[in-house]
Amino acid sequence: MGVILEEGEEGGPTLTQPNAGAVLLPPTNFSTVVDNTVYRSGFPQPSNLPFLRSLKLRSILYLCPEPYPEENWQFLQSNKVKLFQFGIDGTKEPSAIPRSTITEALKVLIDVRNHPILIHCRRGKHRTGCLVGCLRKLQNWCLSSILEEYKNFAGIKLRETDLRFLETYDISCLRHCLQSLIYQYQGYGLRNRRLLYREDCVQKPRITSVQLA
Numbered sequence: 001m002g003v004i005l006e007e008g009e010e011g012g013p014t015l016t017q018p019n020a021g022a023v024l025l026p027p028t029n030f031s032t033v034v035d036n037t038v039y040r041s042g043f044p045q046p047s048n049l050p051f052l053r054s055l056k057l058r059s060i061l062y063l064c065p066e067p068y069p070e071e072n073w074q075f076l077q078s079n080k081v082k083l084f085q086f087g088i089d090g091t092k093e094p095s096a097i098p099r100s101t102i103t104e105a106l107k108v109l110i111d112v113r114n115h116p117i118l119i120h121c122r123r124g125k126h127r128t129g130c131l132v133g134c135l136r137k138l139q140n141w142c143l144s145s146i147l148e149e150y151k152n153f154a155g156i157k158l159r160e161t162d163l164r165f166l167e168t169y170d171i172s173c174l175r176h177c178l179q180s181l182i183y184q185y186q187g188y189g190l191r192n193r194r195l196l197y198r199e200d201c202v203q204k205p206r207i208t209s210v211q212l213a
Helices: 046-054 071-076 099-109 126-137 142-159 160-168 172-177
Strands: 002-005 029-035 037-041 059-062 084-086 117-120 180-183 193-197 208-210
Touching: 037 126, 046 071, 059 099, 071 084, 084 099, 099 117, 099 126, 099 172, 117 126, 126 142, 126 160, 142 160
Parallel strands: 002 208, 037 117, 059 084, 059 117
Antiparallel strands: 002 084, 029 037, 180 193
16 A cells, blocks of 8 residues: 655745755665656665755655655655655565555656656665666566666665566556556667656556645
8 A cells, every 4th residue: 555645735844955055965876767757766864855855856756664754754845745655565575575566656656747756765775676677677678687777776685586576577467557658768778768658648546645734
């Protein structure tokens, strides 16, 4: 089950804007997934918030079950960033990555109305790596490239259960319900692949929506 937490209205708590000369520190394991559209990282710390502000995010896709820290939550409110939370257990058990949850998270991820969007879990390795790997399947990456990207971020802590999940995850159900999903490729490099989704065919995720006052 996922939860959508929307930004608060004007008058909510705000954070001090960074100075023009402030050093912007990205979160651990930060990287671009799709240029100017999709990013990934580990859990943002308070020192990383000015950097996230510079990305002009519309949404954050959070893959942990724990509540968001207060300072991070204030950042979302003051910058009008929507939080999509899909609480995936971070254990090493094969059942830790539910296929249905990943499918629902993918629907949020490819909806351009949520872009730019940041995906993160605790370390930005396993849960985030699995979601990004499934996105790569939608982008028609070959399996060897998908697994290599996962391994590059997981390092020596890669999980065989995650690799098997990526090998066996079937995107056909997602292709069926998102028939208007289209891709635009710029050049031949992987970094230039762009994922587009027509506004009029967006399907809303089947998750609870909570509107803050």
